[in-house]
Amino acid sequence: MIKAISFLCLFSFALISCQTERISKYPKTVGDIEFDTTQDAADFKKCGKAKDWPVSFQYYQGVKQFDYKGEKIAIVEKLNKENIESEKNINGYITVRFLVNCEGKTGLFRLKHMNSEWKDAMLDQELENKLLQFTKSLDGWKPKEIEGFKVDYYQYLTYKIENGKVSEVLP
Template sequence: MPDRENVIKYSGTVGDITFDETLDNADFKKCGPEKWRHFSFQYYQGSKEFSYKGEKIAVTEKLKKENIYSEKKISGYITVRFLVNCEGKTGFFRLQHMSPDLKDTVLDEELENKLLQFTKPLNGWMPKEIKGLKVDYYQYLTYKIENGKVSEVLP
């Protein structure tokens, strides 16, 4: 029989984001029946489209208007990963940064913070349904940085 302490310290699914009171808004809630709250889908499950009102181009256009850039001529990738709940609200934001050759490295903390602050208020995320049930899902936006400027938004 597994030791309860060892079972609790592992996420329900690889890559799950657990609540961190220093980073996360306590008002953000996962949805669905209690038995589902320990599991969230990935952005590509249920439907294949980019689930944002206006699609990815709407995010890209908003980003262009913000004119976010780094004074440093850095290149690499900054990924903001987060959870979209069944109401389309977002929370549990986490950052990852990589060099152009995909090695973990800090590129520019100020730029990372600007991109995080840009991503958090995006409010066009659409709830997903799988087999008629609205579900929580993980989404990410990866900002490709070339010479200090965002050149592309992925996926």
Template sequence: MIKAVYLFAMLSFALVSCQTEKNVKKYPATVGDIEFDKTLDDADFKRCGSKQWGHFSFQYYQGAKEFSYKGEKIAITEKLKKENIYSEKKINGYITVRFLVNCEGKTGLFRLQHMSPDLKDTVLGEELENKILKFTKSLDGWMPKEIKGLQVDYYQYLTYKIENGKVSEVLP
């Protein structure tokens, strides 16, 4: 009887251990990591970093705080004014484009989030979203970052404020 209880306990422990490991692996290494998606992402975009670290990318709260674009945010704002991105629909809200800048200053892994003026998930219009995504992808002044002597990948985001169908402001 004791052997049966011992065997049951060992098997239960092994089963729980296997389940725990599966759950841990389904979560990204860092909250908010963007996983490659062959339907959305450019296969030629390469992450940098040590394979030993598992292609670790820095978040804004991990030392990648400065806005690293040639000409700063004002250069993006001026380029946006020239593009005159708008929608025929008089929609309001926010579109955030989040992406990765690699150690060469190249961008990839773009993701969009849409929000109403009261910051609730919403759809603002595919045409406007596509224009904003195309504009964001065209920005080629992102500068590589170095943290503690290492060239690193880092996440960046731009939030576009939409008023009456027109981009009125770029945040942050």
């Protein structure tokens, strides 16, 4: 009987250990971007954890979605001066998602492309690279504080492409 109870306790402990290991492989927050040495700058640093909050805030966690010096109009004006367009007559969306750290610096850029029916589709590699570089050049992102703690936050810009030209910047 004692052997059976000991075996049951040992088996339960092993089962719990396996569950803990499996759960820890998931990010703390849905949508977190993991650092990738092949595409991320080694000198980009995230800020530390504030209280019991996640390290980086998502748009759905109460952080104002757009906080750029001069607001979105400043980005649109800069984009218009750059005159970025494709030689191809394409339609769709190119989204660049990234992290703004507590100093207002950006990193961990990720790109997503979709056709006008919102299906994953390569539009124009050259245009995507130009929009990615343009987004990386934006240096007016404002640092954020929540209850006195500096925090990182995710930001995204979606470029609507019509006839090879950016027709709108979302959000």
